[in-house]
Amino acid sequence: METLTHILNGFAVATQPINLWYTFLGVFMGTIIGVLPGIGPSAGIALLIPITYGMNPTSALIMMAGIYYGAKYGGSTTAILIRTPGEAASVMTSIDGYEMAKKGRAGAALAVSAIGSFIAGTIGVIGLTLFAVPLTSMALKFGPAEYFTLMLFAMTAVSTLTGKSPAKGVIATILGLMIATIGIDLQSGQARFTMGIPEFQDGVGFVVVVVGLFAMAEVLRGLEGIFRGTSAEAMKIRGKLWLTREEWRRSIGPIWRGGVIGFVVGVLPGAGGTIASIMSYTTEKRMSKHPEEFGHGAIEGVAGPEAANNSDTAGALVPLLTLGIPGGGATAVMLGAFIMYGVQPGPLLFQNRPDLVWGLINSMYIGNVMLVILNLPLIGLFVRLLYIPQGILYPMIVAISAIGAYAINGSVVDLWLILLFGVIGYIFDKVDIPVAPLVLSLVLGGMMEQSFRQAMTISGGDLKIFYGSVITVTLLAMSAISVLLPFIIPRLRAMGSKGDES
Amino acid sequence: MKSIFRAGFIAGLLAAMPSWAQEWKPERNVEVIVPSGPGGGTDKTGRAVQALLQNLKLIDRSVVVNKPGAGGRLGMIYLNQHAGDGHFVSVSTVPLLTNHITGASNLTYTDVTPLAQLFSEYILFAVRADSPVKDGRDLVARLKQDPQSLSFGVTAIGGTSHMVVGQVIGKAGGDAKRLKMVVFKSGGEVTGALLGGHVDVVPAPVANLLPHIKAGKLRALAISSPQRLGGDLAAVPTWRDLGVDASFDTWRGMVGPRGMTPAQTAFWDSAFAAMTRSEAWKQDLAKNYWGDNYLGSSQAKAYLDREYKDFRAILGDLGLAK
CATH class of the missing domain: 3.40.190.10 (Periplasmic binding protein-like II)
Structure with missing residues (x-):
C-alpha cells in the first residue's frame, strides 16, 4: 500500500513540467547518440555530468536515463540503412535489417524497430516497477558457475546461425573464440596474443570487429560491383513505408518475447544488451516456421533483437538501483552521478528516496512514449539516405565507420582493425563463411572462459560446482536439449511415420 | 645555415626566458586526462577535479578526455606526446607504479611530472x-x-x-x-x-x-x-588493532607530461592547493569516503619514491615483481 503511494507520488514527480522537459532533452540526445556509431550512451552521459552540477538530482538522473534508453532507439538506424550498428547491441539488426533494406523494406524495418523498442521498453519499465526488489535476489544467485552455464546455453545456439556447411560455421566460431582471447587475461594478469601492441592489452573491441565485418566488408563488395559493372541498382523503397499487415503479424510475437528476454538478461549484471539481442535472435530463428529466411531479411530478426536491447536497459537499472551494482559502462557512469549528487544507490535507496526512485522509473514510461513519437516521423527522413548515389554513399559509410571506431578509444590501431576485419568479412562472403557465429563466439567466448576459470578457482578444481545449484542444472539440461533436439526430431518424425504405416 | 639556426634558437630561448622566469598560465583549452573509461573511481576523480578547477575559476576552459587502455598506460603515452606542454594534466593511479614493477609497462612516475597527491582510499x-x-x-x-x-x-x-x-x-x-x-x-x-x-x-x-x-x-x-x-x-578495527603490522592506501594524484617548466609546475601547484582547500572539494571527499592526503609537487615526488619501494616489496612477496 505504501509502495503504491510512492509510485503515484513518483508520477507526480515525473510529470512536473521541468522533469518532462528533461525527459524530452534526454531521449532526444539519446536518439542522436544512438544514431552515431561509436559514441555510446556512457560517453554521452559522462559529458553531461559537469553541466548537471548543482541541478536537482531527480531531474539530472531522469535526463541521463533518457539518454541511456533513447540511444537504443537510435542504434538500429545505421544498422538497417548502411549495415553499421550504431550501438554494439544493434549488431543482430545489421544482419536482417540491412537485408530488408536491400529488398526495399527499410521503412518497415525502421518502423518495427521503433514500435518494438516502444513496446519492449514499456514491458521493461513495468518489470522494473513490479519486480525490482524480488528480482534482485535472483540476480545475486548468478555466480561464476551460473554465468558459465548460461553462456554455454547461449553458445549452443551457434548451430542455428551456421549456414549450409557446419565446417564453415566451425571456422567462424573458432576465429571468434581466438579473437576473444586477445588481451590481458583477468585470472592470471598475463598478456595473451598482444604482439607487443599496448592497445591490444584490453582485447580487440567488439564494435570495431563488427563495424569491420559488416560495414567495411559491404563497402568492399559494393566497390567490386562498381568496378565489374555488376552493381545492383540503388535500394529504393518498395511498397508502403509503414508495416504491412503480414509484417505486423509476424513481428508481434518476437517483440513480446524479445521484451521479456531483454529484461531478464538485463537484470544480470554480467550479461548486457548485446547478449540479450543475440539470445532473442536465436530464439526467434529456432521458433520460426521459416528459419531459412533469417539472414535474408526476416522481420522477426529485427523486431526481436531491437525489442530485447531496449527492455535490457530497464533490466539493467534493477541491480543499479537496488544494489548499487552497475552492469555496464552507462550504468557505471550513472552510479558515479548518483554519488556525486549525494544519493547512494543500494538496498536503502527505495526506503530513503522513494520520490527519486519512482520519479525516475515513471519518467521512463513517458520517455518511451516521447521516443516513439519522435522516431516514427524520422523514418521518412532517414530512408532518404538510400537515395544517395553509391559514389557518395560508400565514402560516407567509410567515414562514419572510421569516426565511430575512433571515437570509442581515440585509438588509431582501431582504424587499422576495421580495415583488417573489412577484408576478412569480404573474404568470408566470397567463400560463403557466415559471420554471425564469429560475432556470437566473440561476445560469449571471453565471458565463458573467465566464468569457467572463476568457478574452478572457487571450487578448487572440482567440477561439481557446475551441477551444484538448481540454476546450473536447469541450464545444463537446456543446453543438452538444444544440442540434441535437431537430431531427435527427425527420428521422432520417422518413427511417427512408421507408426502410421503399420 | 647552421649559424642562422643557432641564432634563431638562442633568440627563441631569450624570448622564452622571461616567461618561465616569471609566471605561466594556460592560454588554451586544458585537457584533464582520465587514463580509464567513463565510470569508476578514476573517471570520477578527473571529472570532480575538472569541474572544481573550472567552478573556482582557477582555469578558463577545460575538458575531460578519457584515454582508457592497457591499465592506464595509453593515457600516459598520450600525456607524454605533449611533453613540456602545461595544458595537459592527468589523473595518476597506483598502476602507474605497479605496472612498471610487474613489467606490464615501461612508463612510471619518473617519466612524468608529479604535480599533486589528492587523496587516499x-x-x-x-x-x-x-x-x-x-x-x-x-x-x-x-x-x-x-x-x-x-x-x-x-x-x-x-x-x-x-x-x-x-x-x-x-x-x-x-x-x-x-x-x-x-x-x-x-x-x-x-x-x-x-x-x-x-x-x-x-x-x-x-x-x-x-x-x-x-x-x-x-x-x-x-x-x-x-x-x-x-x-x-568508527567500529571497524585496523589491521594494526588486530596485531598485524599492515596498512595500505590506494591513492589518486595529478601528473603532467615530462619536461614541464618550473613555472608550469608552480601554476598547477597553486591551482591544486587552492582546489583542495575549497569547501566543495571537502564535500566531494566526504561523499566518496576519500581521505584527504594533499601533497604538493615536491612532496608528491618523495611520496611516490617511498610508495614504489613498498609496492615492489609487496608484489615481490606475491611473486609478481619483475
Whole structure:
C-alpha cells in the first residue's frame, strides 16, 4: 500500500513540467547518440555530468536515463540503412535489417524497430516497477558457475546461425573464440596474443570487429560491383513505408518475447544488451516456421533483437538501483552521478528516496512514449539516405565507420582493425563463411572462459560446482536439449511415420 | 645555415626566458586526462577535479578526455606526446607504479611530472553477514592454517585489493602466494559475488561495500588505514588493532607530461592547493569516503619514491615483481 503511494507520488514527480522537459532533452540526445556509431550512451552521459552540477538530482538522473534508453532507439538506424550498428547491441539488426533494406523494406524495418523498442521498453519499465526488489535476489544467485552455464546455453545456439556447411560455421566460431582471447587475461594478469601492441592489452573491441565485418566488408563488395559493372541498382523503397499487415503479424510475437528476454538478461549484471539481442535472435530463428529466411531479411530478426536491447536497459537499472551494482559502462557512469549528487544507490535507496526512485522509473514510461513519437516521423527522413548515389554513399559509410571506431578509444590501431576485419568479412562472403557465429563466439567466448576459470578457482578444481545449484542444472539440461533436439526430431518424425504405416 | 639556426634558437630561448622566469598560465583549452573509461573511481576523480578547477575559476576552459587502455598506460603515452606542454594534466593511479614493477609497462612516475597527491582510499575487508568467519583475527588464523580455505573477490591480479591481502597475510606469517584469488571485470561484479555468497571475502574500497554493511547484508572485518577512521567506520578495527603490522592506501594524484617548466609546475601547484582547500572539494571527499592526503609537487615526488619501494616489496612477496 505504501509502495503504491510512492509510485503515484513518483508520477507526480515525473510529470512536473521541468522533469518532462528533461525527459524530452534526454531521449532526444539519446536518439542522436544512438544514431552515431561509436559514441555510446556512457560517453554521452559522462559529458553531461559537469553541466548537471548543482541541478536537482531527480531531474539530472531522469535526463541521463533518457539518454541511456533513447540511444537504443537510435542504434538500429545505421544498422538497417548502411549495415553499421550504431550501438554494439544493434549488431543482430545489421544482419536482417540491412537485408530488408536491400529488398526495399527499410521503412518497415525502421518502423518495427521503433514500435518494438516502444513496446519492449514499456514491458521493461513495468518489470522494473513490479519486480525490482524480488528480482534482485535472483540476480545475486548468478555466480561464476551460473554465468558459465548460461553462456554455454547461449553458445549452443551457434548451430542455428551456421549456414549450409557446419565446417564453415566451425571456422567462424573458432576465429571468434581466438579473437576473444586477445588481451590481458583477468585470472592470471598475463598478456595473451598482444604482439607487443599496448592497445591490444584490453582485447580487440567488439564494435570495431563488427563495424569491420559488416560495414567495411559491404563497402568492399559494393566497390567490386562498381568496378565489374555488376552493381545492383540503388535500394529504393518498395511498397508502403509503414508495416504491412503480414509484417505486423509476424513481428508481434518476437517483440513480446524479445521484451521479456531483454529484461531478464538485463537484470544480470554480467550479461548486457548485446547478449540479450543475440539470445532473442536465436530464439526467434529456432521458433520460426521459416528459419531459412533469417539472414535474408526476416522481420522477426529485427523486431526481436531491437525489442530485447531496449527492455535490457530497464533490466539493467534493477541491480543499479537496488544494489548499487552497475552492469555496464552507462550504468557505471550513472552510479558515479548518483554519488556525486549525494544519493547512494543500494538496498536503502527505495526506503530513503522513494520520490527519486519512482520519479525516475515513471519518467521512463513517458520517455518511451516521447521516443516513439519522435522516431516514427524520422523514418521518412532517414530512408532518404538510400537515395544517395553509391559514389557518395560508400565514402560516407567509410567515414562514419572510421569516426565511430575512433571515437570509442581515440585509438588509431582501431582504424587499422576495421580495415583488417573489412577484408576478412569480404573474404568470408566470397567463400560463403557466415559471420554471425564469429560475432556470437566473440561476445560469449571471453565471458565463458573467465566464468569457467572463476568457478574452478572457487571450487578448487572440482567440477561439481557446475551441477551444484538448481540454476546450473536447469541450464545444463537446456543446453543438452538444444544440442540434441535437431537430431531427435527427425527420428521422432520417422518413427511417427512408421507408426502410421503399420 | 647552421649559424642562422643557432641564432634563431638562442633568440627563441631569450624570448622564452622571461616567461618561465616569471609566471605561466594556460592560454588554451586544458585537457584533464582520465587514463580509464567513463565510470569508476578514476573517471570520477578527473571529472570532480575538472569541474572544481573550472567552478573556482582557477582555469578558463577545460575538458575531460578519457584515454582508457592497457591499465592506464595509453593515457600516459598520450600525456607524454605533449611533453613540456602545461595544458595537459592527468589523473595518476597506483598502476602507474605497479605496472612498471610487474613489467606490464615501461612508463612510471619518473617519466612524468608529479604535480599533486589528492587523496587516499582505504580498503575494507568484508564478508557476508552469515559468514562463519567471526572477525579479522579469525580470518588470518584460517588463512594461516590453509591459504586455500577461503576465496577472495578482486578486480585484478597485482591490483590494490590483491596487494592488501598479500601484505596482511604475508605480515601475519601466512603463504600469500597460495591464496585463492577470483578476478572479476569490475568492482560491482565483485560486490555482487560476495552478496550472492559466491566468494567468501572481499577487500574493496569503502564506498563499494558500506551501503551493504549499513543494510546488514555484509559485515566489516578490518580496514587497511593506519589509524582507526571516524563516522560510519568508527567500529571497524585496523589491521594494526588486530596485531598485524599492515596498512595500505590506494591513492589518486595529478601528473603532467615530462619536461614541464618550473613555472608550469608552480601554476598547477597553486591551482591544486587552492582546489583542495575549497569547501566543495571537502564535500566531494566526504561523499566518496576519500581521505584527504594533499601533497604538493615536491612532496608528491618523495611520496611516490617511498610508495614504489613498498609496492615492489609487496608484489615481490606475491611473486609478481619483475
